[in-house]
Amino acid sequence: MFKNYQLAYIIDDDPVFVLLFKKILTKLGKFDAIVNFENGQLALDAITNKHKNKETLPDIVFLDINMPILDGWEFLKLVEKHQFKDHLNIYMVSSSIDNSEIKKSKKYKSVKNFISKPISAKDFLQKLEY
Template identity: 40%
Template sequence: MMDNRINLLVIDDDDINIFIIKKIVEKTGYNVNMVSKANGLLAIDHLKATMGQETFPHLILIDINMPVLNGWEFLETYEELNITQRVDMYMLSSSVYENDIEKAKTYAKVKGFISKPLSIERLIELFKLLEQ
């Protein structure tokens, strides 16, 4: 990672969840540049704008249920972009449906499914995985 800064993109339309994640990020002690987008379409626009830049996300946390472009639609659109930069993606959802967890496994780019709320320990784990 460039200058040990982690670029985190959170795609979630829930302001409270974004606030909580920001607080958790601050407590990790990592140098994190966090950007949040309220839906998948805004996230796709952000990725297009930062492609090849040092601000391109290293880690993306994706909510499933959002307006405009939901988490699954975001993933479908992302795959069409043919991005070659390494990005670790995780579904971050309050969904308890087994089919959502299984569906997440069908996307090669998705490394896992995290149930909300995100914990500081889990986020630190994800940050450490980026260093490998």
């Protein structure tokens, strides 16, 4: 059975993708709150503050690779330096189908899977651990 999530983060700078992906997540009815960030730095700051204030961290993070300011790989490198790294469930979401990027994502313990864009609800559910 597909579980419920209190908080999901979408870290992606493409407003069209974010809008469509939020619709998919909302339609599933399993996400209480969905927050998006345009780059990894904004999301990392939010997660760091939540951890510092002993607030609940996001249950799941959907992370794009190519973004301005702090891209997905830089985000993961910085997350690895924090205590909360083991409490994040990150799914890489990218239009890239490069096998080297998929392999690279598997080096990070917090990365649960790699999801290729475009995303359909069916494909998404197959990639999501539940």
